[in-house]
Each structure stands twice: as C-alpha cells, then as structure tokens.
Amino acid sequence: MAKISLNMITQRSVEEGAAMEKGKLNPDYFVACSVCEMNPEDMKKAGIWKNSNVRVTSECGSVIVKAIEPTQYVPPGLAHIRQGVWANQIVPPRTQSTGTPQYSGFPVTIEPAFNERIKGVLELVQGAVGMWKGGN
Amino acid sequence: MPKLITQVGCPYCGSSCDDIEVLVSDDGTKILEVHNACIIGTNLFFHANDSTRPMLPRMRQPDGSMKEISFEEAVDWTAKTLLAAKKPLIYGFGSTNCEGMSAVGRVAEKSGAVLDNCASICHGPSFLAIFDNGYPSCTLGEVKNRADVVVFWGCNPMHAHPRHTSRYSIFPRGFFTQKGQMQRTIISIDPRQTDTAKLADIHYMLDQGHDYELFDAFRTVLRGHDIPDVVAGCKKEDIIRGATAMKKARFVMIFFGMGCTHTDGRNHNIDIAISLTRDLNSYTKASIMAMRGHYNIAGPGQVWSWQFGFPYCIDLSKGTHAHMNPGETSSIDLAMRDEVDCFVNVGTDAGAHWPIDAVKHVKKHPFITIDPNYCMASEISDLHIPVRIAGVDEGGVVYRMDNVPIQFKAVLKGLSGVPSDEELFDMIYERMCQLTKTEPVWLAAKEDRKYPVKV
Numbered sequence: 001m002a003k004i005s006l007n008m009i010t011q012r013s014v015e016e017g018a019a020m021e022k023g024k025l026n027p028d029y030f031v032a033c034s035v036c037e038m039n040p041e042d043m044k045k046a047g048i049w050k051n052s053n054v055r056v057t058s059e060c061g062s063v064i065v066k067a068i069e070p071t072q073y074v075p076p077g078l079a080h081i082r083q084g085v086w087a088n089q090i091v092p093p094r095t096q097s098t099g100t101p102q103y104s105g106f107p108v109t110i111e112p113a114f115n116e117r118i119k120g121v122l123e124l125v126q127g128a129v130g131m132w133k134g135g136n
Numbered sequence: 137m138p139k140l141i142t143q144v145g146c147p148y149c150g151s152s153c154d155d156i157e158v159l160v161s162d163d164g165t166k167i168l169e170v171h172n173a174c175i176i177g178t179n180l181f182f183h184a185n186d187s188t189r190p191m192l193p194r195m196r197q198p199d200g201s202m203k204e205i206s207f208e209e210a211v212d213w214t215a216k217t218l219l220a221a222k223k224p225l226i227y228g229f230g231s232t233n234c235e236g237m238s239a240v241g242r243v244a245e246k247s248g249a250v251l252d253n254c255a256s257i258c259h260g261p262s263f264l265a266i267f268d269n270g271y272p273s274c275t276l277g278e279v280k281n282r283a284d285v286v287v288f289w290g291c292n293p294m295h296a297h298p299r300h301t302s303r304y305s306i307f308p309r310g311f312f313t314q315k316g317q318m319q320r321t322i323i324s325i326d327p328r329q330t331d332t333a334k335l336a337d338i339h340y341m342l343d344q345g346h347d348y349e350l351f352d353a354f355r356t357v358l359r360g361h362d363i364p365d366v367v368a369g370c371k372k373e374d375i376i377r378g379a380t381a382m383k384k385a386r387f388v389m390i391f392f393g394m395g396c397t398h399t400d401g402r403n404h405n406i407d408i409a410i411s412l413t414r415d416l417n418s419y420t421k422a423s424i425m426a427m428r429g430h431y432n433i434a435g436p437g438q439v440w441s442w443q444f445g446f447p448y449c450i451d452l453s454k455g456t457h458a459h460m461n462p463g464e465t466s467s468i469d470l471a472m473r474d475e476v477d478c479f480v481n482v483g484t485d486a487g488a489h490w491p492i493d494a495v496k497h498v499k500k501h502p503f504i505t506i507d508p509n510y511c512m513a514s515e516i517s518d519l520h521i522p523v524r525i526a527g528v529d530e531g532g533v534v535y536r537m538d539n540v541p542i543q544f545k546a547v548l549k550g551l552s553g554v555p556s557d558e559e560l561f562d563m564i565y566e567r568m569c570q571l572t573k574t575e576p577v578w579l580a581a582k583e584d585r586k587y588p589v590k591v
C-alpha cells in the first residue's frame with residue numbers, strides 16, 4: 001500500500017480544550033484528539049479515504065489515528081494531530097538543548113490502516129509504561 | 137436561593153478572564169450556570185461538579201490496583217520518598233495559584249530537588265530569548281486602547297485563547313481605538329489557514345519551520361535593503377506590504393506562540409522577533425508578548441524568580457545555591473538522560489503532554505501526582521493526592537499572560553478534608569522537618585499561613 005511522507009505539527013484546537021476540561025477519560029477527548037488532519041490531495045496520493053484509520057510513524061514510534069479533512073486549511077505536505085495523548089506517542093523528545101521537545105515540524109510517514117483499531121487513552125499511556133491490564 | 141457570583145476568574149488559559157459570572161446552588165456545592173466564559177472555561181467549571189472527584193489520596197498496591205489512604209499517610213510517604221531520592225524532579229504548576237508555587241519552593245529546597253514548570257515545554261524558549269535580548273512588552277490594556285496593527289505570529293487565539301481577540305486584541309473599542317476592529321490591521325503568520333488567519337487582513341502562509349527567514353526578511357526590508365523574490369514561501373511584495381503597514385502604524389503589537397517556540401530554532405525564532413520589535417521602535421511604537429498558555433503559568437516565573445532568581449529549570453541539588461541551565465536542568469532533558477530518581481507531577485499532566493519516551497523514563501522511579509482530578513499522570517502514579525481546584529474551590533493570586541496579577545475567587549465550598557496545594561506542601565515541608573529533626577523555619581516565619589493553624 002502507498003505511504004506518504006509529511007511534515008507533522010501538533011497544535012491546539014478548541015474542541016481539544018473543551019474536551020480536556022470535561023476530563024481525559026471522557027469520550028469527547030477521544031473524538032477530539034485521535035485525529036490527523038491533512039490535505040485531501042495528500043490523502044489521495046496515499047490511498048487514504050477520509051474518516052478512515054491511518055498509521056502515523058515518526059522517528060520514535062507510531063500511532064493509529066483517524067484521517068480527517070482539515071477543519072482549518074492545511075497545505076499539501078503538512079499534517080496536523082491535535083496535541084494530546086495520541087500526538088505525544090510520536091513527538092520526538094529531542095530538545096535542541098532548550099528543554100522543549102520537537103512538538104512541531106518533524107517528519108512522519110502516513111499509510112492506510114483500515115483494519116487497525118484506535119487505542120484509548122489509558123491503553124496508550126498505561127501500555128507504554130507496562131501497566132495496561134486490558135478492559136475499558 | 138442560588139447565588140450569582142460576579143467577577144470570577146477563569147482558571148484555564150492565559151487570558152485569565154476575570155469577568156465570569158457563576159450561579160451557585162443554595163448550599164454552595166454545585167455550579168448551576170456559567171456566564172461570559174468560552175466553551176472551555178464553561179466545561180471546566182461544570183467539571184468541578186463531578187461527584188466522582190477524588191477526596192482521598194490513592195496508593196498503588198502490589199497487584200497494580202489503587203487503594204485509598206489517609207492524607208497523613210500520603211504526606212508521610214511523599215516526605216520520605218523525597219528525602220530518600222538523590223535528585224527528585226518536581227514539575228508542573230501551570231494550573232495552581234501562586235501561594236502553592238511559593239510553598240513548594242521550600243519543599244524543593246529541603247529535598248535538593250529540581251524545580252521546573254510547564255514553561256520548559258512551552259514558552260521556555262521565549263525566556264531564553266528574553267535573557268539574551270530583553271522583553272519590550274506591555275499590558276493587554278495597552279493593546280486594547282492603542283494597537284492599530286496586531287500581529288499573531290505562530291499562534292491561534294481563536295482556538296487556544298478563545299476570548300483573547302474579543303477582550304484585548306481585535307474587537308474591543310479602546311480609548312484611542314474607538315472603531316474597534318475597523319481601525320486595526322490584523323496580520324497572521326501561520327502555515328495553516330487557521331480561524332485566526334481567517335480574521336486577518338494579511339495572512340502569510342509561510343513554509344512551516346521557516347519563521348526565522350521571514351523575520352529576517354522583515355528586518356531587512358525595514359532597514360531599506362532588498363530581499364529575494366520569495367522568502368519562506370512568501371512573496372516579496374507581500375512582505376514589503378506588511379513591513380510598510382508596521383512602519384506606518386501608531387502602535388504595533390506582536391503576539392507569538394507555539395508556532396515559534398516548538399519548531400526548529402526554538403529561542404532563536406523569539407530573539408529575532410524581539411529584535412524586529414526593537415527595530416520597529418525606531419519608526420513607531422512596538423511591543424511584543426508571549427501568548428502564555430495556562431491562566432497562571434506566568435506565576436511560577438514570577439514567584440520563583442523572587443525566591444531563587446530563576447524562572448524555571450531550577451536545580452537546587454547543590455543545597456547552597458540554585459543553578460539554571462535549561463538544556464541541562466529541564467525536565468525533559470533530565471528525564472531523557474535518566475538523571476532524576478523521583479518524579480512529582482503537580483497541577484499538570486505529564487502523562488498526556490510529554491513525549492511518551494520521556495514519560496517512560498521518569499516512570500522507572502517513584503511517581504507522585506498532586507492534582508484535583510483524574511488524569512493520565514494520576515493513572516500511572518504510585519501515589520495520587522487530590523487537592524482543591526484553584527479558581528473554583530480555592531482562591532488565590534494568578535498572573536495573566538502579561539504578568540498582571542489577578543485575585544481569583546473560590547466559588548464553591550471545597551470538598552471536606554481536601555487541602556489546597558499550599559496547605560499540602562506546608563504539611564509535606566513540616567513532615568520533612570520532623571524526619572530530618574530540623575526547625576520548620578519557613579512555617580514559623582509565614583504570617584498569614586493556613587497550616588498549621590497558629591495558636
């Protein structure tokens with residue numbers, strides 16, 4: 001299947017902020033943050049249907065999220081995942097000796113992952129530190 | 137009779153809106169209505185009604201489950217863990233009041249910890265640039281009353297600070313800006329056409345990560361030199377148009393955000409923005425401001441600068457003097473190099489907002505979360521201690537993004553038995569003094585303390 005290389009940024013959105021203040025375990029948070037916005041042209045190139053799942057891979061990991069058309073225009077070549085648990089699975093911790101990780105402007109590859117499941121917040125975070133017991 | 141409380145502060149974003157009205161139930165335990173706040177602030181206040189909020193500390197058991205324990209046990213465990221650690225890291229403080237930030241300073245000093253706040257993953261690079269180049273800034277009232285060119289560089293207030301544009305920067309009619317938006321030229325610089333860019337008169341859709349070149353081009357044009365036909369994906373004539381608008385303005389205001397601090401160059405994007413602001417002051421009046429994120433993330437910068445002389449990344453492990461060097465003493469760098477052996481997460485959520493690799497590193501050691509709610513950090517902690525919510529059931533001083541202090545109110549009665557951050561840190565400090573058989577000098581010196589109650 002096709003794969004596309006894009007430049008990833010992770011930023012705020014009001015949906016993300018509003019959901020976070022209801023609580024990160026609230027279903028709204030899952031809906032608001034487990035999405036990747038990219039230009040429809042790029043989606044076409046990689047054979048990605050809108051609202052289908054994709055695997056996003058960076059130099060330090062990968063995550064399954066839902067590809068959606070941009071809610072705010074994203075030019076070809078750029079992709080955006082709203083800040084939060086999903087984005088931070090792939091944000092490189094390199095800081096250029098300033099203390100601040102590379103939250104925006106890191107290379108990723110994106111490929112269709114129609115049959116993969118998007119993991120929940122606890123599964124991702126507890127899973128990463130070896131505490132996930134399943135359930136939820 | 138439900139009671140309407142006015143002039144309430146919203147404890148979410150750096151706009152720190154203080155014109156919120158909250159309708160509170162008869163017994164002072166439930167929020168019924170929230171007026172004036174944006175959707176994020178409204179959700180925050182209603183979330184405080186949640187009947188499942190934790191009221192007792194919870195300790196991780198050998199089988200992985202969490203068990204409720206008393207506050208005394210939690211304080212004792214925290215004090216002992218901090219004292220046993222060689223180099224603990226105490227991190228967070230985006231969302232608490234200045235009283236809590238000041239109280240933690242003594243705990244950090246006593247335990248030889250590294251004390252850091254969310255600035256290190258947010259506007260820390262802006263501090264680095266300010267150390268190099270100064271901070272020609274102003275307050276938000278000046279923007280409202282005077283600014284006729286407003287630049288949003290790498291920030292999207294329509295989403296991150298929803299009422300910023302209506303309270304301070306675009307729409308309000310000020311003393312010298314009585315036509316409001318009609319009188320202002322709005323410039324947005326962002327690789328996406330954000331909802332803020334849609335409000336702008338000029339939008340530079342620059343190539344992501346090339347902000348430095350674009351700042352450079354503006355400075356070059358201002359000084360009367362030629363530039364290439366295209367810089368950072370923006371056309372020469374557009375750059376000249378923007379530079380001319382800034383030069384002719386009566387008051388230029390530049391706001392910048394994560395589009396500058398989180399990308400390549402970090403602090404250098406900010407120091408050239410500050411240089412641009414300084415240049416502009418040869419022709420007109422210009423000012424620059426960081427779009428600080430949380431309602432009181434400017435607070436630790438203020439409080440700890442007064443206490444230790446440094447705003448963030450403060451290494452107190454030497455015992456006799458503080459040291460700050462963000463590439464070395466920042467939370468993420470310390471975590472990635474495995475240099476800390478105990479992690480305390482206060483009023484933030486490192487579990488969700490740190491790169492997951494850094495979370496995995498700090499999780500190898502004792503991990504304590506001090507937070508009013510369940511969050512990712514609390515769900516991977518060894519110990520979760522609940523506290524009152526600043527701005528909702530605990531009052532206190534907060535610093536807005538322009539470093540203006542605002543007194544926030546408590547609108548709800550706190551959960552019974554749950555301490556504020558300040559009280560909790562004072563308890564931990566006192567316990568540490570007992571364990572090390574030293575005088576709790578700080579508590580004795582504190583005149584308006586809440587804990588321990590003076591007799």
Ligand code: SF4
Nearest residue numbers: 146149153174177299
């Ligand atoms: S703009 Fe910020 S401070 Fe104001 S109500 Fe919204 S979240 Fe609260």
